[in-house]
Amino acid sequence: MSKNNVQIFDTTLRDGEQVPGCKLNTDQKVRIAQRLDGLGVDVIEAGFPVSSPGDFQSVVEISKMVQNATVCGLTRAVENDIKVAADALKHAVKPRIHTGIGTSDSHIKHKFKASREQIIERAFKAVSYAKSFVEDVEFYAEDAGRTDNDYLARVCEAAIKAGATVLNIPDTTGYCLPSEYGAKIKYLKENVKGIDKAILSVHCHNDLGLATANSIEGVINGARQIECTINGIGERAGNTALEEVVMVLKQHPYLDLDTNIDTRQLFGISQLVSDSMGIYTQPNKAIVGANAFAHSSGIHQDGVIKNRATYEIIDPKDVGVTESAIVLTARSGRAALAYRAKIVGYELTKLQLDVVYSKFLEFADRKKEIKDDDIHQIIEKSHLYREIISA
Template sequence: MSAPKLSPVPSSQPERLHIFDTTLRDGEQAPGFSMTAPEKLEMAHLLANLRVDTMEAGFAAASPGDTEAIRLIAREVRGPTICSLARATEKDIDAAAYALEPAQRSRLHVFIATSPIHREAKLRLSRREVIQTIERCLKHAAGRFDEIEFSAEDALRTEPEFLVEALSCAAQNGADVLNVPDTVGYSEPDEIYRVFADLVEKVERPDHVIFSAHCHNDLGLAVANSLAAVKAGARQVECAINGIGERAGNCSLEEVVMALQVRADIFPAVSHADATQIWAASQRLSRMTGTAVAPNKAIVGKNAFAHEAGIHQHGMIADRRTYEIMTPESVGVPGSSLVLGKHSGKHALSQRLAKLGYQPDPDRLNEIFAQFKAAADLHGEINDADLVAMMEGYSASGSQWTVLRTELRTTAGRKPKQFARIELEHPVRGRISDIASGDGPVAAAFAAVQRITGTDVDIISLETRMRANGSGREFVADIEVEIDGRRYSGRARGPDIVTAAIDALLFTLDRGEAYDRAEANQPTPAHAV
């Protein structure tokens, strides 16, 4: 099987930057991020939707499970090139070849360390022995894959002249991509630029061979280093969704893709990734691994398109370009968010109330604004549930339902069961209680609430946390649910985790009912203000 050439486009146009995604390999190696084969397949389909050029599906020789996951992805995913990592040994290369057999297009990613510390402490090989290993393994791989990528592990701590020699050897023995990893996140942008510029000039290689950057984030410079490499001539960047990976992680795919898109005026290459699929992939990975994305994470953090300061909110209301260099829709985010807090002004409050169906007169708005400011000083962020509660006098969750009592019980034995007795009060239906069981106290409580309210919802995510306030502490619950194919989210506070979670669920149920009423053009509860 001959390796096709990865030729750049004519120099009159921006060159093609290949996106190599390693979420399923390097990303999964991070503690706590392991995925099952079905989960890997689901993520692989999302990555295909994102139009990454190559996805590293795993490390075939690492385990039988990894081999089967790669074969599953290779068999069922079309579009991207499917890749397996391999050490520079015949056994690893054979394992990769078997795993990639069903692939529409396959790539071997073979590596060996080249730095002095790795050669001496880990490999116990001389320079000459490393070169001989590169020659031997690439000859063994020849003709068995559509593409071959060679990585010089710990390249940025390798002697410059030996790095040139090792990469030249790989290119002359069949490698189509030469990867230059900053394996331990040691470098910085100026140094990376100089290294890549030197390699582009000095490495002897066929015209189709491209350079790749694989940067780790130990010093928080993975994205900056990768972009510097692109400026110096790299035409592939290796990255992961949400920047997951060993130690402090890998270069973030979403940040590289959007940096190239937003600043196309300064970068010499462009990716063909579909940025509108970024949000979906990021959110699914976060839920799959049980690891939330930091709120201030670029592109995909919940605050990335959120604005609290009154000056910023006023500008956003007038023209979103005042404070946004990209639209949330460009990365698949549902929309910008004006976060209401103590820094927010009356313009933002009035706009949010209007979206909730309220149009208070000036005196009522001033009254609500004073309540809002007092609540913001006490709680920080104020959400829709809080505003509905201010306008309607509902419970703390913003729901018409009030939680009167929660009782939790667990049976003894080898397989204990959790039960919850919940008592709610409704202004029309009065007091109602019910008992239900579930896998855990919150699940049992949710089951009882759904029986009481007569609803059937799918819980997409639930996040709870404790925070200090002026009178001690409170618990905050953020929930996302799906009702009849539509998703709703809500937040509530409570004296304990279960009560806060129940109130958050009740608020989302009310939002779903309100949407149904509006869609059916039925009258909504009086908003006479």
């Protein structure tokens, strides 16, 4: 059976850029968009064109450059927003307008001071107007995570009737539990009239650390597009991390779900985004963090040296990392020291290793990490130095 394809909608340049202090200029956005296109993402949300002249120009330039992915522009359910987005996207090979409105009772009452029926009417009008410019229109139901499922289904039906090709079901506040969010997608898949005419999309935030889990539950229950960002950047605690959901689907083939992403490019584009935005990626970040394939515990190091799969479920090369890292610390064992010593030119016998290891521990108790230069010093100070180098 062929795998079901899950489209990857990257919003690094729109939702991801909403991190305070991480504004990108047009050249930086175009460079990242070019890499995203080569990575194999299906949709690039290039910006929010009406928000500023700079964002408008970025969407224009990205639209001119991107050849493979759909280029998307965000709008509110406002005619001028939609018109400006359509203008910005006019050079795109595959343009998409992403429009929508809040659907939770909280948004309806406090943000819009409207009724549920008025929101449905505004949703229908926004999608209809966007459809007059482009064929591909995505509708977002903001705060869908806290929206009553029955009402959400009615909003989705109106959007489909107006011509929406994609229905975005955001967990805007990152509130949902995976079981709740999966059940919501399943409910819409089974209860929205005309759902076969549109793709369900998941857009999850990480306020409770559940963005990846919620996105995976969403696609398991029928969604076929994941909205995400490189490194999981985004407002507050961030968005679903592209590299995480892609690798979850790749590492669990029994889900029968896959993407078009060339995973070997993940580490490189992670570094590009981090450098461009000036955002430090935490060392323990899954898939692309500096420590994602680093081992410092002696037991783990011994296992990885004997067989990488003992403690690694992903081959580092699959995500663009050259190799696993054996990091020498006071917790490291003899196998790790022998492994690193061999790399820098010393083939130690068992007896030599026992002697050098005792010196190593003295060094390691004084330093957080033992580097290659330290290994040379440790061996040079050993009374077996001449014996070791003459071997």
